[in-house]
Amino acid sequence: MAERSWSLKGVFRSVFGGAEAEAEPITEDTWDELETALITADFGPEISDSILDQLRADVERLRVAEVRELRGMLRDAIEERLAKFDPTLHLSERPAVILVVGVNGVGKTTTIGKFANYLRAFDKRVIVGAADTFRAAAVEQLATWAERGGAAIVRPQQQGQDPASVAFQTVERAKAEGYDIVLVDTAGRLQTKGGLMDELSKVRRVIEKQAPVAEVLLVLDATTGQNGLAQAEAFIEHAGVTGLVLTKLDGSAKGGFVLSVQQKTGLPIKLVGQGEGIGDLTGFTPHVFAQQLVG
Secondary structure (H helix, E strand, C coil), X not given: CCCCCCCCHHXXXXXXXXXXXXXXXXXXXXXXXXXXXXXXXXXXXXXXHHHHHHHHHHHXXXXXXXXXXXXXXXXXXXXHHHCCCCCCCCCCCCCEEEEEECCCCCCHHHHHHHHHHXXXXXXXXXXXXXXXXXXXXXXXXXXHHHHXXXXXXXXXXXXXXXXXXXXXHHHHHHHHHCCXXXXXXXXXXXXXXXXXXXXXXXXXXXXXXXXXXEEEEEEEEHHHHHHHHHHCHHXXXXXXXXXXXXXXXXXXXXXXXXXXXXXXXXXXXXXXXCCCCCCCEEECCHHHHHHHHHC
């Protein structure tokens, strides 16, 4: 796979440098620089300390002496932690219904369009339900991205239509016309968490009268870090979330947040978005991520 813009190899350059630096012995300065690099990359103090303790123990046990070996050990340690969570999307049902949730502004609408495009690469017929019915602009934006992603769309018949009825109509059409995947957009306002969660519960109940919900994907903006995670706690607690989608995981984002968010939520990251283009969404692979993060 080609290197993505969200690689943070530069963060670790002070530790590993070029070929000459990699041949240097491991010193206390190496450990200090590595700790700084981990914190800079937003791993957080707890995970950084845990990784450093693991690496120090392994270096002593295996009698590792050179920085180049430490680099590989760091990459393996990150991959091992990420691999504890299964990133597989469960889409075996026909149709496979996916609820997409998250606070407003995280990139939920664009993610749905990119996800539709991603699924088309696997020859899946996708239909989108515009169940965020309270903002006409949201429906129009979703329609634009659905078209770009090659998906059909079911719109509200009037502004403010019951979101659950739009979801029901979307699944109904998917079953009648043989669509493989249903992506249901949902409201993201959090002014009244209880009302929003009640609405999502109703959407889910209505859908499940026709088909099971295969996934509930929570979209998080990687650039907002821990603040974004705090905003999404209501969804994690009440919405039956099965996996995470990280958006805006580009050069401005800090890749250590990936480990932090998985550890704190106990949820797998299933998709990552790295840019603004229709093709800038991929499945999450721990090995690839660790390789691109560290080098």
